[in-house]
Amino acid sequence: MAAQNKPVLILNGPNLNMLGKRQPEIYGRETLADVEAACRAEATRLGLAVDFFQSNHEGALVDRIQQARDANSAIVINAGAYTHTSVAILDALNAAELPVIEVHLSNIHRREPFRHHSYVSQAALGMIAGLGSQGYLFALQALARRLADAPQ
């Protein structure tokens, strides 16, 4: 399968399964299922396929990123708190050799200082933060354009 026709992997890290219940004043009232539905609708509009995966476990996220090297065309990642701690996720993203866009629901630069540093950013083309679930849709839009421009 041509690389551009493989699904985009949308990856969510720890506690993002709690969306809707978890600190709604920061993360909003949408659930992760709502975010997935919005991503699937946007992907259909853009002519992209998507795989959607969430785990609370660092190793499971690393395993899924390793699979993406062959199975996916690009990665949209909200690594949750692992953003700020995980060299293992950074190494996996670098090894995947795929376009990566980092997403955060909240504006991590407006929050506690420990959230200001992101390991994921070292592997990312770009980062979208503070726009809620719309950030995932913007990431898909950017990837659709980039994958369409990629050499066949």
Ligand code: DQA
């Ligand atoms: C988050 C921001 C992180 O600092 C936090 O640990 C999360 C969610 C966001 O989407 O705003 O779990 O990645």
